[in-house]
Amino acid sequence: MLLPSIPIIGRSIMAEELLEPGLDVVVKKRLADAGLQAATAKGATYADIRIGRYLNQYVMTRENKVQNIIITESFGIGVRVIANGCWGFAAIGDTSSEDDVARTAEKAVAFAKAHSRLMKKPVQLAPQKGFGEVSWKTSVQKNSFEIPVKEKTDLLLAVNGAAMSNGADFINSVLFMINEQKYFASTDGSYIDQDVHRIWPNFTATAVDKSSGLIATRDSLSAPMGRSYDYLQTAPPDRVTGVTTRYNQGYDMLEDATAAARQARLKLKAKSVEAGKWDLVLDPSHIYLTIHESVGHATELDRVLGYEANLAGTSFATIDKWKSKNFNYGSKEVNFFADKTQPGSLGDVGWDDEGVKTKKWDIIKDGILVNYQAIRDQVHMLGETESQGCCYADSWSTVQFQRMANISLAPGKEPLTVDEMIKDVKKGIYIIGDGSYSIDQQRYNFQFGGQLFYEIKDGEIVGMLRDVAYQSNTQEFWNSCVKVCDERDYRLGGTFFDGKGQPAQINSVSHGSSTARFNGVNVLNTGRKI
Amino acid sequence: MAILTKEEAKKIVDKVLAYSKADEMSVSLSGNRTGNIRYARNSVSTSGESDNLSLSVTAVYGKRSGTATINEFDDASLEKTVRRAEEIARLAPENPEYMPMLGQQNYPDSKTYAESTAKIDPEFRASAAFDSIDPCRKKNLTAAGYMEDTTGFTSIGNSKGNFGYNRATGVDFSITVRTDDGLGSGYANPDANDVSKINFKATTEVAMGKALASAKARALEPGKYTVILEPTASVELLQNMMRSMDARNADEGRSFLSKKGGGTRLGEKLFDERVTIISDPMNEELPLSPFGGGGGGGRFGGGGGDGLPQEKRTWIENGVVKNMYYSRYWADKKGVQPIPAPGGFILQGGTQSLADLIKSTEKGILVTRFWYIRAVDPQTQLYTGLTRDGTFYIENGQIKFPVKNFRFNESPVIMLNNLEAMGKPVRAGGNLIPPMKIRDFTFTSLSDAV
Numbered sequence: 001m002l003l004p005s006i007p008i009i010g011r012s013i014m015a016e017e018l019l020e021p022g023l024d025v026v027v028k029k030r031l032a033d034a035g036l037q038a039a040t041a042k043g044a045t046y047a048d049i050r051i052g053r054y055l056n057q058y059v060m061t062r063e064n065k066v067q068n069i070i071i072t073e074s075f076g077i078g079v080r081v082i083a084n085g086c087w088g089f090a091a092i093g094d095t096s097s098e099d100d101v102a103r104t105a106e107k108a109v110a111f112a113k114a115h116s117r118l119m120k121k122p123v124q125l126a127p128q129k130g131f132g133e134v135s136w137k138t139s140v141q142k143n144s145f146e147i148p149v150k151e152k153t154d155l156l157l158a159v160n161g162a163a164m165s166n167g168a169d170f171i172n173s174v175l176f177m178i179n180e181q182k183y184f185a186s187t188d189g190s191y192i193d194q195d196v197h198r199i200w201p202n203f204t205a206t207a208v209d210k211s212s213g214l215i216a217t218r219d220s221l222s223a224p225m226g227r228s229y230d231y232l233q234t235a236p237p238d239r240v241t242g243v244t245t246r247y248n249q250g251y252d253m254l255e256d257a258t259a260a261a262r263q264a265r266l267k268l269k270a271k272s273v274e275a276g277k278w279d280l281v282l283d284p285s286h287i288y289l290t291i292h293e294s295v296g297h298a299t300e301l302d303r304v305l306g307y308e309a310n311l312a313g314t315s316f317a318t319i320d321k322w323k324s325k326n327f328n329y330g331s332k333e334v335n336f337f338a339d340k341t342q343p344g345s346l347g348d349v350g351w352d353d354e355g356v357k358t359k360k361w362d363i364i365k366d367g368i369l370v371n372y373q374a375i376r377d378q379v380h381m382l383g384e385t386e387s388q389g390c391c392y393a394d395s396w397s398t399v400q401f402q403r404m405a406n407i408s409l410a411p412g413k414e415p416l417t418v419d420e421m422i423k424d425v426k427k428g429i430y431i432i433g434d435g436s437y438s439i440d441q442q443r444y445n446f447q448f449g450g451q452l453f454y455e456i457k458d459g460e461i462v463g464m465l466r467d468v469a470y471q472s473n474t475q476e477f478w479n480s481c482v483k484v485c486d487e488r489d490y491r492l493g494g495t496f497f498d499g500k501g502q503p504a505q506i507n508s509v510s511h512g513s514s515t516a517r518f519n520g521v522n523v524l525n526t527g528r529k530i
Numbered sequence: 531m532a533i534l535t536k537e538e539a540k541k542i543v544d545k546v547l548a549y550s551k552a553d554e555m556s557v558s559l560s561g562n563r564t565g566n567i568r569y570a571r572n573s574v575s576t577s578g579e580s581d582n583l584s585l586s587v588t589a590v591y592g593k594r595s596g597t598a599t600i601n602e603f604d605d606a607s608l609e610k611t612v613r614r615a616e617e618i619a620r621l622a623p624e625n626p627e628y629m630p631m632l633g634q635q636n637y638p639d640s641k642t643y644a645e646s647t648a649k650i651d652p653e654f655r656a657s658a659a660f661d662s663i664d665p666c667r668k669k670n671l672t673a674a675g676y677m678e679d680t681t682g683f684t685s686i687g688n689s690k691g692n693f694g695y696n697r698a699t700g701v702d703f704s705i706t707v708r709t710d711d712g713l714g715s716g717y718a719n720p721d722a723n724d725v726s727k728i729n730f731k732a733t734t735e736v737a738m739g740k741a742l743a744s745a746k747a748r749a750l751e752p753g754k755y756t757v758i759l760e761p762t763a764s765v766e767l768l769q770n771m772m773r774s775m776d777a778r779n780a781d782e783g784r785s786f787l788s789k790k791g792g793g794t795r796l797g798e799k800l801f802d803e804r805v806t807i808i809s810d811p812m813n814e815e816l817p818l819s820p821f822g823g824g825g826g827g828g829r830f831g832g833g834g835g836d837g838l839p840q841e842k843r844t845w846i847e848n849g850v851v852k853n854m855y856y857s858r859y860w861a862d863k864k865g866v867q868p869i870p871a872p873g874g875f876i877l878q879g880g881t882q883s884l885a886d887l888i889k890s891t892e893k894g895i896l897v898t899r900f901w902y903i904r905a906v907d908p909q910t911q912l913y914t915g916l917t918r919d920g921t922f923y924i925e926n927g928q929i930k931f932p933v934k935n936f937r938f939n940e941s942p943v944i945m946l947n948n949l950e951a952m953g954k955p956v957r958a959g960g961n962l963i964p965p966m967k968i969r970d971f972t973f974t975s976l977s978d979a980v
Contacts, residue, residue: 011584011598011600011601012597012598012599012618014617014618065625065627066623066625069622069623086574087576089576089577090578090579091578093582093601111577114652115574115577115652115656115659118573118574118660119573119574153623169783170784206784208782208783208784210783210790210792211790211791213783213789214909215783215784215909305571306570306571306672306674306708307570307571307674308570308674309570309672309674309708309715310568310570310674310675310676310706311676313901313918314708316979399578436904436905437904438902438914438915439902440902440916440918440937440979441901441902441918442978442979442980444977444979445935447914447974469906469914469939471937471974471975502676502678502704522975524939526906526939527910528907528910528944529910530786530800530910530911530943530944
């Protein structure tokens with residue numbers, strides 16, 4: 001499920017403090033050992049500790065105004081234990097006292113014992129070897145937090161100016177910059193120090209036609225990335241040219257805002273789509289969201305098993321379908337892999353939040369469902385002995401659980417460009433950018449909109465459409481996939497707002513793909529009069 | 531420690547304001563204790579409890595403002611936080627939309643606090659979970675549920691002499707029960723300030739009943755149907771529409787309340803004449819904070835944090851748009867009184883029960899819940915989403931059989947024009963909503979999901 005906005009947590013700090021080092025790793029180890037010892041002394045059979053410092057900087061503007069600059073730090077320690085076969089969790093903020101950590105660990109054990117009477121079966125944790133003292137870092141060429149705030153507001157105001165002078169009536173632009181400094185230790189003997197960076201520049205340009213009463217918006221075609229400020233530098237190969245420019249490893253926000261304003265005005269005059277069956281050509285900036293909802297969530301093992309039944313729901317991709325080894329999730333063109341190691345992706349880390357080394361594995365191979373995403377207390381249900389390493393908590397104060405890995409559509413094996421793909425389409429719609437989205441609680445029926453809709457007629461793009469949304473069923477949709485462009489077109493999309501759990505937690509995840517074609521998809525006209 | 535009294539809070543607020551050297555200063559002091567228990571597959575999965583007490587100080591020089599927060603309360607820390615807020619303010623860019631702080635406001639006492647909720651402990655939560663899991667285990671049904679309780683307070687004050695204090699409690703309980711064969715699913719989701727108003731076992735039994743009744747659903751063709759929407763189903767659509775009543779967006783031409791050619795639709799009749807929507811922080815069933823951000827309802831927050839008092843207001847009367855929200859900046863620019871967004875709303879209904887509405891229906895669909903509702907077109911308030919956890923076909927005043935879930939594409943504005951009947955409002959998602967009968971509700975496709 002995608003949540004509509006990012007929660008703001010932590011205390012306000014000065015921009016300079018973003019660059020201050022957190023606790024020394026020696027101190028973190030001492031705190032961790034105090035907690036682990038206290039937990040085991042009270043009867044825990046397993047314990048892990050996460051010492052987290054979460055730094056956020058959000059710069060928000062509207063037209064010619066800086067609306068808000070939010071700079072926050074959240075620091076604290078979360079302890080998770082197994083006692084009497086039951087999980088227990090407790091957390092404490094803003095402390096570097098070994099006694100505080102020990103007391104928190106004892107509280108976690110007390111919670112586990114109090115609730116163990118409600119357990120049907122004890123927790124079964126996959127074994128995990130300890131890694132000793134290790135570390136991992138996002139590859140950062142230009143740290144976002146080293147860039148002065150003024151440079152960021154100047155960039156956004158220039159972006160807004162470019163949009164306003166090219167036809168936008170309104171624009172909101174934002175820079176989200178995040179750094180998670182996470183230290184993990186467990187009774188398995190791991191002490192893992194990680195430094196994770198993310199960035200997401202984005203905007204919405206709006207054009208209004210007061211005479212007709214119509215409005216049109218165009219969102220940025222950027223992707224949130226597991227990168228830092230270097231994502232805002234572009235080299236020629238980062239531009240994917242065509243009917244509109246899209247971006248790869250570097251994003252030109254000014255150029256995109258200029259195009260967005262012009263396109264928002266064109267959308268006001270675009271032809272309203274005729275409902276019916278259309279072939280769809282879907283750009284990676286669009287299809288990542290369809291992948292997220294119909295493949296990413298559907299193959300999360302906790303959902304398949306019913307652990308999320310009360311909120312996000314369960315999944316149609318049940319264990320019997322996986323066991324059959326012949327469940328046609330999609331056509332033979334469809335290959336999905338999970339990956340927590342792809343550089344620049346949002347899910348890229350060295351170890352997950354329960355000390356498992358990250359990796360890459362297949363989810364759908366030649367159209368057949370072959371695996372799920374699972375963590376240490378789940379893999380035994382698949383007959384496996386090793387976790388896939390996709391456990392995550394969004395804060396030191398929240399308990400870690402299974403979260404989506406980067407789930408990506410593998411590029412087609414045969415050479416194929418987007419132009420070549422479009423040439424073959426008789427009656428189609430080329431969709432770029434993500435729009436509205438909704439899917440049922442077992443991930444069968446979905447509906448997606450987009451940012452830009454281009455009509456394809458006899459292999460040519462003939463103009464823009466509006467009021468477009470497509471509805472399909474996951475299995476039917478992925479079986480209607482006839483072609484995927486080759487690896488030259490492979491790009492990442494993603495979100496900061498993957499929501500799951502109660503209390504709700506967010507997760508950042510990328511989805512890679514090349515442009516893909518789907519035949520005979522049901523398209524609705526969403527225009528209404530009120 | 532986390533829940534301070536009015537006197538304790540005022541002492542800290544006054545102390546902070548006394549340190550101020552800025553043109554203006556405001557303080558927000560809030561604390562809460564929140565606990566939860568989560569279960570699935572008839573077994574507890576996670577639980578937790580946390581305390582939080584924090585102080586936020588905003589200093590203003592001209593039109594530049596800066597905010598600093600802290601959770602330590604000794605004199606030195608308080609003063610340091612004030613100096614820090616002042617330093618951030620000096621470095622901040624000017625906000626051309628900044629409005630001077632409010633002087634003393636009058637905030638009436640609202641009954642948002644219940645001692646029964648404040649006393650909840652882990653043992654209480656474990657018992658509530660047991661009362662929910664146990665009946666399901668006995669009937670070979672599977673329970674997944676979540677209970678969260680919060681006790682908190684918020685105190686605000688500023689250098690212009692304003693001060694406010696409100697404490698509130700809330701409990702949110704949701705339960706999904708599924709049949710073991712996966713063919714039936716039922717849901718219930720009460721919320722209350724006072725936990726004694728929630729019966730965990732009886733609520734679970736409602737979800738159990740829906741799970742059993744919804745099994746082996748038949749497929750009906752999608753299309754336009756007369757629907758009866760339980761409040762749990764309609765609340766989110768109505769809430770989305772209410773959240774879109776911002777005057778600035780309407781004036782700027784980008785809202786469903788914008789008028790073709792310019793201006794807004796304030797004063798126009800947009801809905802069936804039986805539609806009247808109000809908000810009232812003093813309502814006994816739905817007590818809300820007397821000022822923005824002061825807590826209340828089942829969930830905390832709502833109404834903006836600038837200290838504007840929440841008053842009884844009519845938003846829609848007999849189908850006519852009577853009020854929109856005006857931020858203080860936009861109200862000043864337009865020469866009108868500012869109006870904060872409410873923390874919750876009341877759609878006034880009738881006296882009929884849900885059973886009465888079903889009885890009077892010749893052919894229709896009973897919808898007990900909608901899910902994954904997202905905007906398709908904000909200008910027409912078109913939303914898409916799906917039915918979930920029990921959808922039933924009604925014929926000649928009786929529920930005949932469960933039906934497969936539908937996807938809908940519908941606007942609450944159109945829905946409230948196609949109104950056939952309304953029942954007695956009940957609390958749902960922090961609002962009071964009646965069950966409603968609506969004609970020509972648009973279902974666009976079928977879903978196999980259970």
